[in-house]
Amino acid sequence: MLKNILNKFELNKGDIITLLQAKDENEINLIFQKADEVRKKYCGNEVHLRGIIEFSNYCEQNCLYCGLRKDNSSLERYRMTIDEILQTAEKIYEAGIKTIVLQSGEDITCTGNEIAEIIRLIKNEFDVAITLSLGERDYEDYKLWKKAGADRYLLKHETANPKLYSIYHLGQMLQDRIQHLLYLKSLGYQIGSGNIVGLPNQTLEDIAGDILLCKQLDVDMASFSPFIPSPDSPYRKQKRCDVNFILLVMAIARIVLKNVHIPATTALATLDPEGREKGLRAGANVIMPNFTPAPYKEKYSIYANKKTDDNIMHYVIEAAASEGRIISETKGQSLKLSTEVTQNE
Ligand code: SF4
Numbered sequence: 460m461l462k463n464i465l466n467k468f469e470l471n472k473g474d475i476i477t478l479l480q481a482k483d484e485n486e487i488n489l490i491f492q493k494a495d496e497v498r499k500k501y502c503g504n505e506v507h508l509r510g511i512i513e514f515s516n517y518c519e520q521n522c523l524y525c526g527l528r529k530d531n532s533s534l535e536r537y538r539m540t541i542d543e544i545l546q547t548a549e550k551i552y553e554a555g556i557k558t559i560v561l562q563s564g565e566d567i568t569c570t571g572n573e574i575a576e577i578i579r580l581i582k583n584e585f586d587v588a589i590t591l592s593l594g595e596r597d598y599e600d601y602k603l604w605k606k607a608g609a610d611r612y613l614l615k616h617e618t619a620n621p622k623l624y625s626i627y628h629l630g631q632m633l634q635d636r637i638q639h640l641l642y643l644k645s646l647g648y649q650i651g652s653g654n655i656v657g658l659p660n661q662t663l664e665d666i667a668g669d670i671l672l673c674k675q676l677d678v679d680m681a682s683f684s685p686f687i688p689s690p691d692s693p694y695r696k697q698k699r700c701d702v703n704f705i706l707l708v709m710a711i712a713r714i715v716l717k718n719v720h721i722p723a724t725t726a727l728a729t730l731d732p733e734g735r736e737k738g739l740r741a742g743a744n745v746i747m748p749n750f751t752p753a754p755y756k757e758k759y760s761i762y763a764n765k766k767t768d769d770n771i772m773h774y775v776i777e778a779a780a781s782e783g784r785i786i787s788e789t790k791g792q793s794l795k796l797s798t799e800v801t802q803n804e
Pocket residue numbers: 518519520521522525526527528529563564565594761
């Protein structure tokens with residue numbers, strides 16, 4: 460039964476749920492083997508690095524699972540200056556990384572024009588791709604940032620179950636989040652989405668729906684990160700995601716989604732000291748080293764004890780090498796583009 464599913468090219472929801480239910484060690488090994496084959500075939504042996512700058516931890520939202528939520532008054536808020544952002548971008552570039560991820564909470568006090576200026580300054584100075592991860596903003600802002608040189612946008616749908624979406628996001632609607640992803644796609648961004656695995660009341664059917672929504676949206680990158688409770692959120696007492704389960708979800712996502720970038724997330728490295736290596740073995744082909752400088756990085760506390768290695772490049776290079784993988788020297792554009800060249804290069 461399981462072998463038959465793994466031999467199929469297109470998997471349906473029932474197939475994915477069956478794989479998610481795998482408990483037997485041999486069966487689980489077969490799934491990981493298949494994920495590794497698919498990763499090799501569609502992504503090769505390269506590991507793409509994305510250097511993250513978490514430039515602001517202000518957020519207008521109150522997502523129930525997140526430590527940056529607006530109502531968390533115990534968190535000291537920060538916003539990096541343009542000079543600090545540029546200095547950090549330079550460090551990323553000097554480390555040989557060709558993608559810079561500008562990440563923040565939904566900080567509406569950072570205007571569209573200010574963000575556009577940061578994008579322009581980075582693009583003028585360094586030969587890099589830029590990914591934005593700034594939450595939901597106006598269509599006009601997305602347009603402005605694309606014109607300024609942004610290449611990609613990461614906006615996770617978090618859960619494809621509309622009821623759970625509205626619970627986690629206090630009445631907000633899944634369809635609006637999907638509409639934002641469609642706006643971004645229509646503007647020419649490479650888009651990334653994904654979920655959090657292990658959120659309260661989430662079922663295997665929901666997780667299968669998350670993987671299939673990534674497929675339906677034809678995303679360029681899909682991120683599946685484990686839920687780790689934040690002590691400063693209403694979900695502080697909820698159970699964290701099991702590391703073996705998130706690895707299984709990643710492996711199944713690789714089998715289903717094939718030619719998309721899948722990261723071994725920082726949250727995975729937080730759950731398990733060998734999380735990056737295990738993630739690479741479970742179908743991942745991307746690592747996103749965090750370059751947010753002190754004293755800010757400790758304050759970007761989405762969840763508890765987030766891993767913040769000082770010598771991050773050392774760990775990342777070691778992780779890739781230990782799995783026999785090579786660090787890419789390209790910008791790691793979408794695997795769906797026929798060449799490395801895009802409009803902004
Ligand atoms: S998940 Fe994002 S939008 Fe929600 S509270 Fe956290 S930072 Fe804000």
